[in-house]
Amino acid sequence: MISQNSINFIIQKINLMRFFLFILSSFSLSFGFSQSDSTQIKAFYNSALTDGKAYEDLRSLCKDIGARLSGSAEAAMAIEWGKEKLEGYNFDKVYLQEIMVPHWERGTKEVGWIKTSEGKLQKTHLLALGGSIGTNGLLEGEVVMFNNLDELKQAKKKDVEGKIVFLNKHMDEQQINTFKAYGGCYMIRGFGAIESSKLGAKAVINRSLGLPIDEHPHTGSMYYIDSVAKIPAAALSTRDCDVLASAVKKGKSTFVMEMDCRDYPDVLSYNVIAEITGSENPNNIITFGGHLDSWDTGEGAHDDGAGIVHTMEALRIIKATGYKPKNTLRLVFFMNEENGNKGGKSYASWAKEQKNENHIAALESDRGGFAPRGFHVDGPDKYVDLLKSFEKHLTQYDLHVFEKGYGGVDIGPLKKEFDGIPLFGFVPDSQRYFDFHHAPSDVFENVNKRELELGCAAIASMLYLIDQNL
């Protein structure tokens, strides 16, 4: 038997608990938490981690197609692949946007040897830089080494003329953010050919932009200008660079190389686009995506297959969890980020000038498929404050970077067309990105399934928070 006193005691306890729950929920609301936000974000994570499609989608992009440089047959296959995938996920709209892209091919011959002062020959691991001319047969020259581009610019013509310039600038290991170390070195690859040619060099080789000492050369884009003669440009693996540097220090060393890369006429290509139409403001557009093209070495797994499947999966789980966005969520697989950004530029001008659209935000994933750390925003200060206000929803998912920074190359041109638009950049851990970037080692096997899936959920959550709060 329960006595009346016991019943009264239990009722009192229940009322006390209700009171505490009321206080707790008021407290949460006053700090911007709402039950629906946390429930929705948890649903995104559960879906990505238990029923995720991103990893198998990435396997298919990497293994069924592989490297997909603009203008190649593989890039055309990737466009078909993307369209079919997006149609398979039954989004509201799937369509292509026509663009013209450059077409450069590496060719089949690509070799380089170091010839030391003692006459010893050593084969190296070399990749032509994207856009380079070929060597037109074997090319041989004495090596003149510089530690950075400024040293080269200050050199005398007589010391460089007729030689092969070797730019041996190392990425700075002391930078914790490896993108900053990359930014500090990028000039040797981008502008090495122009500066070397100004002084009469016959070719230029640069130290690969990668932190590890290994045998993988890292390619990437480089530039010529009309007023300066074009010379062949290639990247050497960091290990070969250390060998070449010590050979040059010992005495006169030569480098022998052959490449038959060349340019072809521009090619018709496409951005691949999918949308979920906004339920309240369908004319307000939030663009997000990654780039579908990759360099022609490796499989473009981290750069930027990861960004493609991150963003496709984000849209898939938004739909699968039943979230109806207020604004239109538009996913774009951009073409030609690597050597021209024609996809990003054409998209922004098409949206503004041809379609006269209203774009309220954009987000890009193009820093690899590593464990997510947070997001950057490039835009007016009010958006930095907004991004920081999202942190409370996401710290429990190990995200802690919410700061002003960089959006992405593909979404960058939107800034010019839509004044004040916030551009959000997904920030994963950067420590291993430059082990693989633009190198033969950028393959599916170097992407971790769980890290990739966490990135998908983080991006879906950020899109949700942007959609709810803009």
Ligand SMILES: [Zn+2]
């Ligand atoms: Zn990229």
